[in-house]
Amino acid sequence: MTVFLRSWQGAVALILCLAAFASLPLLAADAPAPFGTGTLLLIFLMIAGTALISFAGISPSLLSTILFVVAHLAAWLLLAGIAGNEGKATLAFFLMVTASWLIAWRCVAVLSGIHAKSAAGSTFLRLLIPAIFGAWILIIWEAITRGFGIPFILLPPPSAIGARLAGSVPILWADVQQTIFKAVLFGYVVGCASGFVVAILADRFAFLRRGLIPIGNMVSALPIIGVAPIMVMWFGFDWQSKAAVVIVMTFFPMLVNTVVGLTASGAMERDLMRSYASGYWQTLAKLRLPAAMPFIFNALKINSTLALIGAIVAEFFGTPIVGMGFRISTEIGRMNVDMVWAEIAVAALTGSVFYGVVALAERATTFWHPSNRGG
Amino acid sequence: MNNAPSSVVSARKLGLTFETGDGPVHALSNVDLTVNKGDFVSFIGPSGCGKTTFLRVIADLEKATSGEITVNGMTPEEARKSRSYGYVFQAPALYPWRTIEKNIALPLEIMGYSATDRKARIERTLDLVNLAGFGKKYPWQLSGGMQQRASIARALAFDADLLLMDEPFGALDEIVRDHLNEQLLKLWARTQKTICFVTHSIPEAVYLSTRIVVMSPRPGRVTDVIDSTLPKERPLEIRETPEFLEIAHRVREGLRAGHSYEE
Numbered sequence: 001m002t003v004f005l006r007s008w009q010g011a012v013a014l015i016l017c018l019a020a021f022a023s024l025p026l027l028a029a030d031a032p033a034p035f036g037t038g039t040l041l042l043i044f045l046m047i048a049g050t051a052l053i054s055f056a057g058i059s060p061s062l063l064s065t066i067l068f069v070v071a072h073l074a075a076w077l078l079l080a081g082i083a084g085n086e087g088k089a090t091l092a093f094f095l096m097v098t099a100s101w102l103i104a105w106r107c108v109a110v111l112s113g114i115h116a117k118s119a120a121g122s123t124f125l126r127l128l129i130p131a132i133f134g135a136w137i138l139i140i141w142e143a144i145t146r147g148f149g150i151p152f153i154l155l156p157p158p159s160a161i162g163a164r165l166a167g168s169v170p171i172l173w174a175d176v177q178q179t180i181f182k183a184v185l186f187g188y189v190v191g192c193a194s195g196f197v198v199a200i201l202a203d204r205f206a207f208l209r210r211g212l213i214p215i216g217n218m219v220s221a222l223p224i225i226g227v228a229p230i231m232v233m234w235f236g237f238d239w240q241s242k243a244a245v246v247i248v249m250t251f252f253p254m255l256v257n258t259v260v261g262l263t264a265s266g267a268m269e270r271d272l273m274r275s276y277a278s279g280y281w282q283t284l285a286k287l288r289l290p291a292a293m294p295f296i297f298n299a300l301k302i303n304s305t306l307a308l309i310g311a312i313v314a315e316f317f318g319t320p321i322v323g324m325g326f327r328i329s330t331e332i333g334r335m336n337v338d339m340v341w342a343e344i345a346v347a348a349l350t351g352s353v354f355y356g357v358v359a360l361a362e363r364a365t366t367f368w369h370p371s372n373r374g375g
Numbered sequence: 376m377n378n379a380p381s382s383v384v385s386a387r388k389l390g391l392t393f394e395t396g397d398g399p400v401h402a403l404s405n406v407d408l409t410v411n412k413g414d415f416v417s418f419i420g421p422s423g424c425g426k427t428t429f430l431r432v433i434a435d436l437e438k439a440t441s442g443e444i445t446v447n448g449m450t451p452e453e454a455r456k457s458r459s460y461g462y463v464f465q466a467p468a469l470y471p472w473r474t475i476e477k478n479i480a481l482p483l484e485i486m487g488y489s490a491t492d493r494k495a496r497i498e499r500t501l502d503l504v505n506l507a508g509f510g511k512k513y514p515w516q517l518s519g520g521m522q523q524r525a526s527i528a529r530a531l532a533f534d535a536d537l538l539l540m541d542e543p544f545g546a547l548d549e550i551v552r553d554h555l556n557e558q559l560l561k562l563w564a565r566t567q568k569t570i571c572f573v574t575h576s577i578p579e580a581v582y583l584s585t586r587i588v589v590m591s592p593r594p595g596r597v598t599d600v601i602d603s604t605l606p607k608e609r610p611l612e613i614r615e616t617p618e619f620l621e622i623a624h625r626v627r628e629g630l631r632a633g634h635s636y637e638e
C-alpha cells in the first residue's frame with residue numbers, strides 16, 4: 001500500500017497500459033495509416049517502464065527528467081500517429097494518452113517537491129510547472145479533436161491553429177498594430193490618466209465626488225455594445241472610435257478606485273501630516289497617493305483587460321478592413337475558424353503580456369504593501 | 376492668563392466634550408495646568424481619563440469646547456502652523472514605502488529644509504536614538520522597539536522645542552523600556568526640550584519627570600500635580616532610593632483616589 005502511495009499515478013498508468021494492451025489496436029481497422037509495430041512497442045514499453053521507475057527511490061531531479069521526457073515523447077508519438085487518421089482512434093488510444101498524462105502529472109508532483117538551491121533554479125521550476133500544465137491542455141485538446149474527428153468549424157486542433165498563426169504573421173501583425181497599438185494603448189492611457197485626474201479633483205472638491213461616484217457606478221454598468229455604435233458615429237470608422245470606447249470603459253474604474261484609494265491612509269498617518277502643518281498637495285503627494293497605489297494598480301489591471309475587450313468588440317460595429325475584432329467577425333462568417341482561433345490566441349498572448357507588465361510595475365511600486373513583502 | 380515667556384503650555388478651565396451617538400462624553404473638564412519651559416511632565420491615570428485627548432488639544436488635533444489654552448503663547452492652531460511641537464504617537468506610524476531615513480526626512484521635506492541640512496539632521500537624530508546604520512532599512516524590517524525609536528527620531532529631527540509623547544513605549548518589553556527611558560532622559564538633558572509624556576507606568580513617570588500630573592476619568596480631570604524632588608542626574612538605580620519610592624507612593628495614592636471615585 002505504501003509503495004502504491006509513493007506514486008499512485010504510476011500505478012494507474014500501469015493499469016491503463018494493461019487495459020490498452022487488451023483492447024489493441026490504437027486505431028480502427030479502416031484507418032489509412034495505422035501505427036507501426038515498432039512505434040507501438042516503444043510507446044508501451046516507455047510508459048510501463050517509467051511507471052515502474054516512478055516507484056523506485058531514485059533522486060527527484062533524475063526521476064522528474066525521465067518522467068518529463070517519456071511523458072512528452074509518448075504524447076508526441078501518439079499525436080503524430082493520429083494525424084491523417086482523424087476520428088479513427090479507439091479506446092486504447094485514449095487510454096494511452098491518459099497514461100502518458102498521468103506520467104506528466106507524476107512529473108509535476110515530483111517537481112513541486114524539489115527545493116531549488118539557486119535563484120535561477122527556482123525561477124526555472126516556477127516557470128516549468130505551469131508550462132507543463134499548458135502543454136497538456138494543448139495535448140489533450142489535440143488528442144480529443146483529432147481522435148474523435150471533431151468537425152473543424154466546431155473546434156480546430158491546436159496544431160492547425162498554430163499552422164495558421166505561423167502562416168498569417170503579416171495579417172496578424174497588422175491587426176495587432178491597428179487594435180492594440182492604436183486603439184487599446186491610446187484609449188487605455190487617456191482613459192486611466194483622465195480617470196486619475198478627475199479623481200484628484202473629486203477629492204479636492206466634495207461636490208464633484210458626491211455627484212460623480214454614483215454616475216460612475218452607473219456608467220460602468222452600461223453595456224459597451226450600446227456605446228460602441230455611437231462612438232463610431234461620432235469619431236468615424238478608424239481606430240479613434242475604438243479608442244473612445246476604451247476611454248469610456250477605463251475611465252470610471254480608475255476614477256472609483258482612486259477616490260477610494262485616497263481614503264486608504266490611516267487616521268494616525270494623517271494626524272502626523274497635520275502636526276507638520278502640511279498643505280493639501282504635500283499630504284497628497286507624500287501620504288495619500290502612495291497609500292492609494294494598491295488601489296490604483298488594481299484599476300490599471302482591471303482596465304488592461306477591459307481595454308482589450310472594448311477595442312475588439314467595438315470593431316464589430318464597423319472598421320476599416322484591418323483589426324482583430326474585424327478579422328474575427330469576418331473570418332467567422334467565412335468559416336475560417338482557425339483564423340478566428342489564431343486571433344484569439346494573439347489576443348490572449350498580448351493580453352497576458354499587457355497584464356504582466358502592469359503587474360510587474362505594481363510589484364516594483366507597492367513592494368512595501370503587506371501582501372507583497374514576503375521574502 | 377499666564378502668558379509669561381517661560382510657560383510653554385497653559386490651560387485654564389479647559390473642557391472638551393465629544394458629542395457621540397449615545398450622549399456627550401466629557402473627555403476633559405476644568406483642566407488647569409501650566410507646563411514651563413524645560414519641564415518634563417508626565418500624565419498618568421486610568422484608561423479613558425483624557426490623557427491622549429489633552430495632548431491632542433495641545434497639538435490642535437482636537438478642539439477644546441470650553442476654557443482656554445495657549446501653546447508658546449499662541450493658540451494651538453497658530454502653534455501647529457508655526458511647527459512648534461513634535462508628536463510621537465502610541466504606534467510608530469512610519470510610512471512603509473519610505474526607508475527609515477526617508478521617514479525621518481518627511482517632516483524636513485515638508486518644512487523645506489535643504490538637502491544638505493536634511494542629511495546632517497538624519498544622521499544626528501539616528502545617532503541620538505541609537506539607530507545609526509539602519510537608515511536604509513524599511514520600517515517593516517525593524518523590530519517594534521526600533522520602529523518606535525525611529526518615530527522619536529522623526530519628531531526630534533526638526534526644530535521644535537516641545538515634544539508630545541503618547542505612551543511611546545507602551546508596547547515594549549521592560550528591558551527595552553528601561554533602556555529607552557534612560558536614553559530619553561539624556562536626550563532631554565542634551566536638547567533642553569519641553570516634554571509632555573503620557574504613560575500608564577508609575578515607575579516610568581517618576582523616573583522621567585520633573586512633574587507628574589495625575590488624572591482621573593468621568594469626567595477627565597487633573598486630580599493631583601506632584602513636583603519631583605529627584606535630582607536631574609538620574610541613573611536607573613535611583614528607582615530603589617527611598618526618595619523615589621516616596622514619590623511613587625504619592626502617585627499611587629493619587630491614582631487610588633481617582634479610581635475609588637469610579638466604584
Ligand SMILES: Nc1ncnc2c1ncn2[C@@H]1O[C@H](COP(=O)(O)OP(=O)(O)OP(=O)(O)O)[C@@H](O)[C@H]1O
Nearest residue numbers: 393395400402421422423424425426427428429595
Ligand atoms: N473621537 C472621539 N469621539 C468620541 N469620544 C472620544 C473620542 N476620542 C476619545 N473619546 C473619549 O474620550 C475619553 C478620553 O479618551 P482618551 O483617549 O483621551 O483617554 P486616555 O486617557 O488616553 O486613555 P488610554 O490610557 O486608554 O489611552 C474616553 O472616554 C474616550 O472614549
Ligand SMILES: [Mg+2]
Nearest residue numbers: 426427428541
Ligand atoms: Mg491614550
